[in-house]
Amino acid sequence: MVQEDLSYKDKKVISIGTVSELTGLSDRQIRYYEERHLLTPHRTSRGTRKYSFSDVERLMEIADKREDGVQTAEILKEMKRKEERQDRDLRKKMLQGQLNAHFRYGRK
């Protein structure tokens, strides 16, 4: 159930026109942010871009930062830092989970 919901969030199914409406950004801006590696839409066999709800959220964050005058290069760095932080946290949690499983083994 939670799994399913997460998969919806990351499923790339929204075309650029709809993303434009959801975010208030122009097609041009959305494609440009891709050019600057701020996001990576899926490409269909025919070449059209497909975005996920996560991509839409990311674009809204980008829009906020751009409004504050932050350049795309800077936004990219911030995103990388955030991802590293999350990766570390995730690894820590998985390790903790393994330890818990180990010490609990055979007790119940």
Added chain:
Amino acid sequence: MVQEDLSYKDKKVISIGTVSELTGLSDRQIRYYEERHLLTPHRTSRGTRKYSFSDVERLMEIADKREDGVQTAEILKEMKRKEERQDRDLRKKMLQGQLNAHFRYGRK
């Protein structure tokens, strides 16, 4: 968080071509099931249909039943019965919640 995920599930943002790929149904079939009131996509200002992930799931159920030879009129009845059941359950839960809130009031 859960709220957000549910809103994703019901947000109508997917165009018919993508729905066709996700479900394996033809555009013709998808439009026909709409004609028979089995689902109601959103219409953009320009007239294109937009579907949610819930719609996609519903279409897959429809496809299963159609494969078993169930006619669309029958499928519609089944869906209505299911919705009524869910509505009753929801009402029951909300009432229960109110009662709980009432008797718990002022104790903590």
Added chain:
DNA sequence: CGTGTAAGGAATTCTGACACG
């Protein structure tokens, strides 16, 4: 009843480029 298809038009998306700054 349920689905395929050809028809014609309107809107979408894509890329590469020029413009402004």
Added chain:
DNA sequence: CGTGTAAGGAATTCTGACACG
């Protein structure tokens, strides 16, 4: 650097209809 725009082509979507069964 970031965004708008005109350009031309290719794929999408829509509706109403005919076909088969």
